Amino acid sequence: METIASPEMVAVPAGQVTLSDRRTSRRWHVDVASFEIAINPLTQGEYADITGEWPGATRGERLPVEGVSWWDAIRFCNALSEHAGLASAYRRVADDVAWDTTANGYRLPTEAEWERACRAGTTGPRYGPLDAIAWYRDNSDGRPHEVREKHPNPWGLHDMLGNVWEWCWDLYDPEVYGTYRVLRGGGWFDEHWSCRAAVRRRSHPTYQIDDVGFRIARG
Template identity: 70%
Template sequence: MVPLPSGTVLLSDRRTQRTWPVEVASYRLAAYSVTQAEYVRITGERPSSAPPRDRLPVEGVSWWDAVRFCNALSSFEGLPAAYRIGAESVEWDRSADGYRLPTEAEWEYACRAGTDGPRYGPLDEIAWHRGNSDELPHEVGGLRPNSWGLHDMLGNVWEWCWDVYDAEVYGTYRVLRGGGWFDERWSCRASVRRRSHPTLLLDDVGFRVARGAP
């Protein structure tokens, strides 16, 4: 887990042409997406459609799977659960110190690492995308991290965030960020937002975990 400082990030949405600033408190974010090995160690399951390789990012996991993993990892490490999970809803206990998904603002703030352009480095040096991935996911950490030491914030797999995308238009759909191994260069940018139903399983979608400040 990489400790990140507090700050401000400016979010934007291409569909609605809106921009909005968000204050981000200090927090911790995993340096890598959750891997197949980490997922199977905590859950006993290997849902990925890619061949079994420990350091490949886990994919084929829903948003619900991701929040359940966060609670299971917290339990494994003796930490209070961040989520109260019901049959049809999830509540975030912000006072709990357990693992959780990053908010959308936390995700983009971490991805940018103080930069203000579309990417934190030359795309082929930092991200696996359709142009260089051979249309396959790759092991985490194989490309250059951003200046805060976070790998694969762009490319490889899209990552679930905590936030609802647009409740009025899309209901319970949740935010995805980062672009994936099958995406064109345009999609692998710090500001690009994608949405998906929280129950869907997609072979280019994974997640990484966050915690509050130490």
């Protein structure tokens, strides 16, 4: 089997995060165990190394992969785990997915993990001045940009806000939206108010949208 370098990861310490939903005015606390998360959103080059595919409208090795569905992200995680000799985190059950939380393979972060990693110990809406940390509508020229061009957060994570929205594992609100999954982070075409640590968005897991990618996690 061809040797493929795994994306660089950062260890995130255990802690608690408070999630909120503006639509319902709900707030809830989540205890997060320690885990690892990729320094940047998965790139097109990394995605092509595993799948042979180049989704999205603009091609570039260091551009974040976009135009990928939640199901595409799940399949990628399992394929990368297989290449790395790790146990797959996900197993398909009919039209759903079961997550084996004991597996050591790659996976999507939970929504709580994503927000803890994004905030990196900060308490404001963002971990720095928006123009310094994110590509969004006012500075992106209407297109995605290569990863790691903006300043990272205090834990060394790049592009947690802006550039592309990122799929998370969680269902958004199953009682209202069924199988729709959570998106976080804001994208290159979003206004400034969407690029905040607490902002939640949703999409159907089969949809492939041109400003939606993902970031992998482990542990």
